[in-house]
Amino acid sequence: MAADQGDGTVGKALDVLDMVAAVGRPVRFTDLLARSEYPKATLYRLIQTLTHQGMLAYDPDRQTYALGVRLVRLAHAAWATSSLAPLARPYLDELSAETGETIHLAQMDNGQVLYVDKRNAAKPVEMFAQAGKVGPAYCTGVGKAMLAYLSEDELERAIQRQSFHRFTDHTLDTPEKLKAELQAIRARGHAYDREEHEPGIICCAVPILSRTGRVIGALSVTSTTSRTTLADLDSGAARIKQTAAQIAAEAESWRFPEQA
Structure with a gap:
């Protein structure tokens, strides 16, 4: 463009x-x-x-x-000063060891998802998300977790940047469907990926918010439908939220670019 x-x-x-x-x-x-x-x-x-x-x-x-x-x-400097990855490392390690599942840490980049760190599952599974990759926000757990907590103006700008391509039969492929889902995410405090981006890949994701409620990132525990269920992942939502809160507390003393 x-x-x-x-x-x-x-x-x-x-x-x-x-x-x-x-x-x-x-x-x-x-x-x-x-x-x-x-x-x-x-x-x-x-x-x-x-x-x-x-x-x-x-x-x-x-x-x-x-x-x-x-x-x-420049990328190394950005990773060290603007990315959540360095300060989140011990918390990701702990969550990974406890769950045995794939852990993703992400931030928002111009309405899209930038994966900044990852921990592989005890039995790794091939999937799109890798540290350094950019993915769609509207059909990923971390993306929807961040979108749900943007201000109204920020959300409208982010939605305009979504392609709404239908990756699977479960993809939310219109702004209206996405907005309804974001309302449900705000009500329960966490998001799901119901095989919306890749067949067989599911996750439970939570936003990482500053004390003022600004979105600074998102965290997810990701698995496959052949290994677990969304209900099982949901049962661990409180633990994921605890980890997100720990990362947010660490980030309070850092200065991050405004997310858009």
Whole structure:
């Protein structure tokens, strides 16, 4: 998606970085041009600037571009200062040891879910969610747990960013269905994933809230329908909420970016 006019050159450069990242492998200029809404000269100028600044790396032998090592340094700094992951680590370890199930820690990124940490189950199961991945908010437990506690304005902006693609027969595929679900989540204080994103994957998720009620993240215990039931996961909701409260208490002395 092209940057808004008000974002100027910086917004356009970030668009290019997003494009390169989305490919998931080193990519040629011609491939980026086919994906881009920018004119050839504009795209080339942006890529050259990003390369000179170390944000992109160019391989002259293969004539491809990839994300640069400078981004690794910036990402590490962001993880250490803006992510819940470092301070949440001991609490995730404890919850993982107690449940034997997969634990996900997430934050919201422009209306989507950014997984910032994960603990695998005692018997690991292959699934989409991995630390560093971005997933949909409307059909994941952690996503709905965060959406449910956004302010009205924040929620409307976040809903506009959802694709409402129907991943499974259980996916909530309209804003109306999602809003009804969010109301139920606020009533009980936790969310479920009822095989809404991936067949066979279920979870119980809770929001991580500041003392003022601001959403700073979410936590889930995730399993499979072949191993357990949603009712079994629900029975552990109080323990997940306790862990979320512990993480929130740790976070009070940190400064986090406003979530949107």
